Amino acid sequence: MVWPEELPPTPEQLLENVVGCDGLLTMLSDRIDAKVMDAAGEQLRVVSNYAVGFNNIDLSAAKEHGVRVGNTPDVLTGSTADLAVTLLLAAARRVEEGSAEVREGRWGAWKPAALLGVEPEGKTVGVVGMGRIGKAFAERMVRGWNMRLLYTSRSEQEDVNESLGGRRVELDQLLAESDFISVHVALTDDTRNLLDAAAFEKMKPNAVLVNTARGEVIDQDALVEAISSKQIFAAGLDVTTPEPLPPSHPLVGLPGVIILPHIGSATDTSRCGMAEIAVDNILAGIEGRPLRCEVPLG
Numbered sequence: 001m002v003w004p005e006e007l008p009p010t011p012e013q014l015l016e017n018v019v020g021c022d023g024l025l026t027m028l029s030d031r032i033d034a035k036v037m038d039a040a041g042e043q044l045r046v047v048s049n050y051a052v053g054f055n056n057i058d059l060s061a062a063k064e065h066g067v068r069v070g071n072t073p074d075v076l077t078g079s080t081a082d083l084a085v086t087l088l089l090a091a092a093r094r095v096e097e098g099s100a101e102v103r104e105g106r107w108g109a110w111k112p113a114a115l116l117g118v119e120p121e122g123k124t125v126g127v128v129g130m131g132r133i134g135k136a137f138a139e140r141m142v143r144g145w146n147m148r149l150l151y152t153s154r155s156e157q158e159d160v161n162e163s164l165g166g167r168r169v170e171l172d173q174l175l176a177e178s179d180f181i182s183v184h185v186a187l188t189d190d191t192r193n194l195l196d197a198a199a200f201e202k203m204k205p206n207a208v209l210v211n212t213a214r215g216e217v218i219d220q221d222a223l224v225e226a227i228s229s230k231q232i233f234a235a236g237l238d239v240t241t242p243e244p245l246p247p248s249h250p251l252v253g254l255p256g257v258i259i260l261p262h263i264g265s266a267t268d269t270s271r272c273g274m275a276e277i278a279v280d281n282i283l284a285g286i287e288g289r290p291l292r293c294e295v296p297l298g
């Protein structure tokens with residue numbers, strides 16, 4: 001069956017509707033854990049996530065249940081890196097605030113010091129998590145704006161060091177020296193709330209923070225405080241927790257913050273590429289063939 005509603009199934013609806021399925025094609029709003037796998041039944045062979053991130057799937061439970069897991073890497077790397085650049089520039093140049101002034105009829109006159117922003121040219125960019133999207137973002141910033149590159153990674157990235165002049169550093173150094181910080185780590189137990197109040201204290205007052213990874217990597221209460229107290233300059237977020245963020249949340253409408261509805265991969269090219277891989281993955285899993293893109297279960 002194809003879920004017919006506009007909104008994703010609730011956890012209860014998911015449990016009811018997976019019964020008897022051989023494969024599940026899931027989205028990041030579907031939490032797939034042992035309960036769901038038990039409800040599906042023993043014939044469940046594959047969970048094919050229509051996303052590169054797979055933090056919504058319990059991999060240990062998948063291993064225990066003999067269920068393979070697929071994801072959709074690469075085809076969305078460029079589009080998501082482009083959106084990180086878009087957010088960086090939009091936050092740095094206060095596009096949201098300016099646009100709101102025009103829309104709401106508050107724009108009085110051109111003034112020399114109105115809506116002053118910060119420029120990336122020649123500054124330092126810090127990439128938190130140098131995976132596929134982190135690299136594509138770093139390439140854009142170093143080649144486009146001649147930036148000095150710092151990054152965190154679980155291992156040294158020789159190609160990044162050689163081709164982009166990158167330097168792998170500890171997170172604290174990245175936070176203290178970067179003018180622009182972009183988050184690209186996968187969400188895991190190690191990266192949840194990686195950027196907390198202590199991290200914001202280390203950042204420069206002119207820092208612009210971008211997150212296109214997962215909302216849970218940033219402590220949002222700490223971010224509200226950091227922006228409100230001008231501890232950092234601005235933030236551009238494609239991801240939040242929860243999604244959608246209620247309109248009453250203090251981050252919504254906070255000057256200096258621009259929030260998008262998780263559209264990093266929202267281009268025809270990326271979404272069609274993701275669909276092809278996700279369909280290939282579920283068919284291969286059901287038929288017992290190797291998945292085109294398989295998530296290792298450890």
Ligand SMILES: NC(=O)c1ccc[n+]([C@@H]2O[C@H](COP(=O)([O-])OP(=O)(O)OC[C@H]3O[C@@H](n4cnc5c(N)ncnc54)[C@H](O)[C@@H]3O)[C@@H](O)[C@H]2O)c1
Nearest residue numbers: 053080129130131132133153154185186190212213264265
């Ligand atoms: N906004 C969107 O629409 C959108 C689109 C695509 C991906 N994403 C998010 O972006 C993430 C990255 O995608 P990708 O294709 O680059 O994946 P990737 O696996 O290539 O990169 C993730 C990187 O995080 C690193 N990492 C994990 N734990 C770490 C830690 N504790 N410290 C430092 N680095 C750590 C990994 O080593 C890896 O290099 C996805 O997991 C997903 O959450 C969001």
Ligand SMILES: O=C(O)[C@H](O)CO
Nearest residue numbers: 050051052053076265
């Ligand atoms: O992980 C992913 O792929 C995104 O969040 C949606 O494209």
